[in-house]
Amino acid sequence: MPNIFESIGKVLIGKKSDVVKILEKVPIFEGLNIIELKKIEIITHERQYTDGEIVFHEKEPGAGMYIIRAGNIKLSKKTEAKEIELLTMKDGDFFGEIALLDESPRSATATSKGQTQILGFYRPDFLELLKREPTLGSKVLLKLSQIIAKRLRNTTDSTVKGAANANESES
Numbered sequence: 001m002p003n004i005f006e007s008i009g010k011v012l013i014g015k016k017s018d019v020v021k022i023l024e025k026v027p028i029f030e031g032l033n034i035i036e037l038k039k040i041e042i043i044t045h046e047r048q049y050t051d052g053e054i055v056f057h058e059k060e061p062g063a064g065m066y067i068i069r070a071g072n073i074k075l076s077k078k079t080e081a082k083e084i085e086l087l088t089m090k091d092g093d094f095f096g097e098i099a100l101l102d103e104s105p106r107s108a109t110a111t112s113k114g115q116t117q118i119l120g121f122y123r124p125d126f127l128e129l130l131k132r133e134p135t136l137g138s139k140v141l142l143k144l145s146q147i148i149a150k151r152l153r154n155t156t157d158s159t160v161k162g163a164a165n166a167n168e169s170e171s
């Protein structure tokens with residue numbers, strides 16, 4: 001006969017939902033247990049986009065991050081001459097995470113390519129999570145900081161390599 005704590009645990013944990021299965025693969029939520037993931041699931045918002053529909057525009061204030069549940073999102077940037085496609089993201093990818101930290105203008109436009117389902121994780125909900133569940137919020141914040149730091153290092157390395165290559169070709 002199972003003890004009472006095992007029974008309570010099974011009720012609390014239950015079966016993993018599709019959203020929890022997606023969240024556990026997102027690096028920002030890596031290492032969270034199922035109960036913590038379910039708390040995150042509660043504050044995510046599911047959205048559907050049709051082909052060519054804009055998720056957000058470059059230069060508008062950031063409201064939160066997005067996780068692609070199904071479909072593709074194109075990130076692009078406008079120059080004076082044309083629009084440049086930066087990359088296309090697919091199922092399980094996430095974007096816009098800096099908006100969890102501040103409301104700075106978006107650095108690119110996100111557009112749906114085909115039918116796309118995304119999960120939104122918005123800044124006000126994240127700030128509320130930090131207040132109500134500081135341990136969980138801190139875990140997410142630490143992972144977010146590590147991811148942003150890694151991306152900044154990669155950008156710095158690319159910039160240095162580009163500058164070195166430019167200097168070599170000038171010689």
